[in-house]
Amino acid sequence: MKKSTMILLLALLVVAVIFGMQAARNNTLEQEKNDALTELSNVQAELNTTSEQLAETTAARDQVTADLQMLKAEHELLSKGKEGLATQLTQANNVVTALTEERVTLAGQIEEANKQVADLTLQLTAADQAIAMLTANQEGIEATLEAANIKNGHDLDTRIRQLIADKNAAEEALAKAEGELTALRAELATMEEKLQLALSGGGDVTVLHTNDVHARVVSGGQNQIGYTKLGTIVEQAREAGGTLLLDAGDTLHGMAIAGATQGQSVVDLMNMLGYDAMTPGNHDFNYGYERLKELEKSMDFALVNANILLEDGSHAFTPYVVLEVSGRKVAVVGAANPQMQSAIHPDQIKGLTFAGLDKINEAVESARQEADAVIILAHWGSSDAYDPNSSVLAQIPGVNLVVDGHSHTAFADIKQVEGAALVVSAGQHLEYVGRVQLAFDAEGGVTATADPIAFEDTVDIPVNQAIEDAIIDLENTMSEVLGEVVGKTEVLLDGERENVRTRETNLGNLAADALLKATAADFAFTNGGGIRRSIATGDITRKDVVEVFPFGNSVLVLEVTGVQLLAAMEHGLRQYPEQSGGFPQIAGGTLVFSAANEPGNRVMEFTIAGKPVDSAATYQVATNDFLAAGGDGFDMLKDCPVLGYLGTLDEILGKHITALGTITLTEEQRIVEAFPVEETPEATEAVEASEATESEAQDASATSPETETEAEPEAETETESTPAPTQAA
Template structure:
């Protein structure tokens, strides 16, 4: 729906009920050129104006390196960036929680981010940090906060993917005393939330397509929660906030000379849709890996589908579009590895197939077949390098 419309909705909701908390569940300040070129600052400034009360860092928010994220938290954000399970030298890297009184009730909010960040952002971005198991950190938070608050919110970037080691559902099952979990990471759309025991988990999908809403009522004997989503389709007649429009336009103008540079053209749409690049081959994945192989002079090339973040429409290709497809600043590396290790890489990347997963391998100079009748780890067959059967002992 876009931030200008989201801002209008938030202000309308605050006018109806001033007892409102606005929270963000992470992966917020990286991924679009609007934020990438200034290392997250533009998004934090917009969030200040919109009136956010707190956010939790997602794995991609560490993509500029944790020192940049700390800098934004301390010098730019007018709201706390919360995280209770990341430490450096035994001390919290971010503020772990805060308590706010809302209409006479004390609401405690603490943050948790996924330990998957250690490998879902470049390892150098988190070097020297300790990621504590979310359930362990949450249990400590609840023990401390239940004495001080009437209602406890876990603002988390954990997700609900079945293949993840850490999930918000696991958190709800393992740690009692959390009333509400506001979740991100898995891009899951929960129209009315998900109850796990007495804990409500909410998640609003992806890419600002929905604004999640939870109404909390305190009765004499109970706490009632009702979750809903305001979908993009419902905002067709919602006006765009003029101040946010102006701020976005000013930032875009300062970047336009770089971003509008035309670097090529395509006669077909280049497919980078999330669901497709995480489950199979696409023409954009082929183009990227072909370029990697040809320009590096390697025998073959491999990249993961999770690193392909957007499609490119037919016509001229601008630098902005390329940066949206490849926002992470990754570097092509050439290594010599044995044929057996190549097969291990393919087994790892396809272990969750046909489930969509960011590890799905896009390749060039290489072909393979996935045999779903076999167990994960033994599925890859008929591997060929440049049309010839792979040699398990040969170095490529």
């Protein structure tokens, strides 16, 4: 029992020891496991840290790579810039070397001239001394001659005469040498100035600009500076420094002095003024593209446009020209509003396409490579009536100045765009001469500052006599051209003031028919106040036609609603039976009205092509630009879309008369009063009072740009948008 117990106890002891050892081993393993987990956690943390560092390193590497690529690109640009600057520096050094050599040559010539003057002065002094000695001894010589030999006296007298002749010759040679010396000194001063400009890189440039002159070349009246005073302004500017003279179009047409020669007379005057460049406007195509190209051959200035193309895609005009002035190269790029195409009769621009901004951008980019500054010379429109207006040109990279026309806008009315190039325009009809100063800094930057010259600034400026004489000669020549017979009339064509302003007349019908025929519109009307005289029976000359419509107003076609057209007729009849400049002379329809009704509600029947006017319909209506811009109070027409432009009223009427040959037209009851008002003494007094008031208004506004008078018909305003043109009431 004891033995088995001992064995059992021993076995238990062994088992306990084994379990103890196993427990200790388990504890050790657990500790090792925990240590391993801790180490694994630490390794994981280190791995995360390393991954983050690797990501940061990768990002840093990418940034360094990008920076390296940027530096390489900048290096390439700087290398190209360096090459360009090296080329410019070489060119400048060549100019300086050439000028220095020329200066040395001139200095040598001046030194030689000074020596010649000194020699001549010595000869002159010797001659004076010899003459003095001979003169002092002359009395003794003469006495001796009387006592001695006459022949010897004759020889001495001959010698004295020869010495005097030699003295005179020496004085003439001295005067000539002094003149040559003065000229050489002046030339040296000019070379010094050129040398300084070359060393400094060049001087500033003055830009004088005009637009929408419409052949108003005569100075005075209706705020027109005219070419005669423009000539003096240009001379003074060029004497003061480097000056460019630019024109933004609509110049070769609009008055009889231009129309009589199809623009050549205006080109000749522009040549005399020394224009440097012009871009064509829509009215410059009134004689047709081919005629404009003929005129270009006689222009001493560049005719530029970058976005009018021929059928094969080539340019219809030179896209740009680079002009050198004050040591600077200034590029002038021509541009036309693509919408301008609809403002020209299709027959005048067959085969031409008006492209968009892409062609203008191409020209600017090319010009920028050749010039220190880039000017866009545009017939585009700077007012809000044009979308987009010419501010879009000012935002083209590399453009320093936009000289604009087409909208007849004065500089003060232009809304500038911050950060874009300056946009300038000079109103219309030479009310202003635009003036811009281009200042160049050492880094190649250009600053443009506008300072336009207004009509009132030119009151005391004298006319340029050469231009004045040329205009007088043109007017004399024009009087011969105006004597051309264009047709014949067997009836008196009634244009008397009291008739065309109160009722239908046969001349009013003829004029309205001419508009209707030329435009193929649905309806045509012109204001009776624009008809200025009658035409007697017999031959009709071009002068007769011009005097009927002396203002140079253009014919255009509007898209008008029935409501607007009815309102226009009501407006024209509002003052009846009193005279009104807005009384309509019509073609293509009939009007029946009653003066017994209140103004604004007088039209009782209104038909076009025999059908009542539909208030919901739209009509193509031919009229003149004076009425289309709201003249004579026709405000309902101001916002009507313009479908097309033609020539002037006198041109359209003259062609119509020629086509008819012989006129037999009478009144046709186109405008009928339904219930005629009997004339009473009160009505007569009212008419006379109205005429007196109107006459006073005309006298008071004779110098105002808002109103025309019969005394100055040549100053009639023509326009395509704001400001509205004017015409005698």
